[in-house]
Amino acid sequence: MKAAVVPSVNGKWEVKEWQTPKAGPNQVVIKIHASGLCYTDVHITHGVIPTQFPRVLGHEPVGEIVEVGAGVTSRKVGDRVGVGWVQKGCGRCEWCLRGKKELCQSAISTGIGLEGSHAEYMLAYADATMLIPDALSYEQAAPIFCAGYTVWSGLRLGDPKPHERIAVVGIGGLGHLALQYSKAAGFETLAVTKSKDKEKSIREMGADEVVEDGAKLLGAGGADVLLATSNSWAATADAAKGMRPDGRVVLMGVGPEPLNYNPELMFKRVRLMGSSQNGPEYLYEALDYAAKGKVKVIAETYNLDDISRAYDRVADGKVRFRAVITMN
Numbered sequence: 175m176k177a178a179v180v181p182s183v184n185g186k187w188e189v190k191e192w193q194t195p196k197a198g199p200n201q202v203v204i205k206i207h208a209s210g211l212c213y214t215d216v217h218i219t220h221g222v223i224p225t226q227f228p229r230v231l232g233h234e235p236v237g238e239i240v241e242v243g244a245g246v247t248s249r250k251v252g253d254r255v256g257v258g259w260v261q262k263g264c265g266r267c268e269w270c271l272r273g274k275k276e277l278c279q280s281a282i283s284t285g286i287g288l289e290g291s292h293a294e295y296m297l298a299y300a301d302a303t304m305l306i307p308d309a310l311s312y313e314q315a316a317p318i319f320c321a322g323y324t325v326w327s328g329l330r331l332g333d334p335k336p337h338e339r340i341a342v343v344g345i346g347g348l349g350h351l352a353l354q355y356s357k358a359a360g361f362e363t364l365a366v367t368k369s370k371d372k373e374k375s376i377r378e379m380g381a382d383e384v385v386e387d388g389a390k391l392l393g394a395g396g397a398d399v400l401l402a403t404s405n406s407w408a409a410t411a412d413a414a415k416g417m418r419p420d421g422r423v424v425l426m427g428v429g430p431e432p433l434n435y436n437p438e439l440m441f442k443r444v445r446l447m448g449s450s451q452n453g454p455e456y457l458y459e460a461l462d463y464a465a466k467g468k469v470k471v472i473a474e475t476y477n478l479d480d481i482s483r484a485y486d487r488v489a490d491g492k493v494r495f496r497a498v499i500t501m502n
């Protein structure tokens with residue numbers, strides 16, 4: 175099969191012939207139709223998140239099952255599926271026993287412990303696959319498996335109450351979905367961004383207000399929940415100046431610099447919460463909103479042969495919202 179292979183840390187992505195996977199027990203092989211390119215792929219390429227190279231990255235996989243391994247009963251050939259980040263825990267640690275495999279220190283993840291989805295075929299554990307609603311296209315579905323799943327998990331963890339206000343900082347791959355999910359769930363939603371050129375599309379996505387920093391956010395009434403999806407922790411710390419008392423800052427983007435915790439947050443009793451993909455019920459809900467057309471991915475699509483151009487644009491921050499790789 176054809177796959178985008180990263181040869182080494184900081185290596186140049188190259189599309190080449192690669193071994194087509196075979197399904198082992200409890201596994202399936204997915205013919206990939208679309209694969210989202212997440213900024214985390216850049217972190218992995220740079221060695222910030224360790225894996226073994228050479229490696230096929232990609233953790234927003236969607237496609238159809240073409241082979242099922244021994245013991246698989248819940249999935250069949252022809253099923254339309256996608257796969258999240260954590261596929262399988264060790265099954266033995268405290269967090270696995272509590273049913274929270276996403277917190278397992280020995281978890282096997284898509285594109286880390288197993289080859290990822292920037293390829294014609296991908297192997298996955300059958301239990302890690304999620305059926306995709308019929309109404310949702312592959313291109314729309316792919317980014318839900320990391321970006322959408324992550325931000326909807328974060329919104330649910332932030333636990334906004336009726337009448338509370340949500341702000342989103344960092345309106346990129348995750349953030350453009352975060353503000354649509356917030357609107358779909360009925361919350362007054364503010365976007366915090368310095369990208370003036372994005373303002374029009376941000377308002378079209380439903381933002382009630384667009385402000386450029388935390389001071390302006392506070393001036394606009396502040397936020398009870400801040401969905402922090404920016405790759406800059408400086409931007410997150412600044413936006414947090416706009417928090418209302420008893421607010422919650424939900425961290426979903428990793429920045430290179432330390433996170434500067436403003437002491438004012440302590441006196442306002444603002445909570446900082448880490449969040450990632452917090453369990454399949456949130457993936458189910460995230461897909462359902464997308465299938466109902468309440469959340470729309472804004473994607474640039476690239477053919478697999480052209481993936482290194484897509485990667486460079488993601489790495490340089492030139493992709494406005496999401497890059498999606500298609501295989502045909």
Ligand SMILES: [Zn+2]
Nearest residue numbers: 212214320321
């Ligand atoms: Zn991701």
Ligand SMILES: [Zn+2]
Nearest residue numbers: 264267270278
């Ligand atoms: Zn475990």
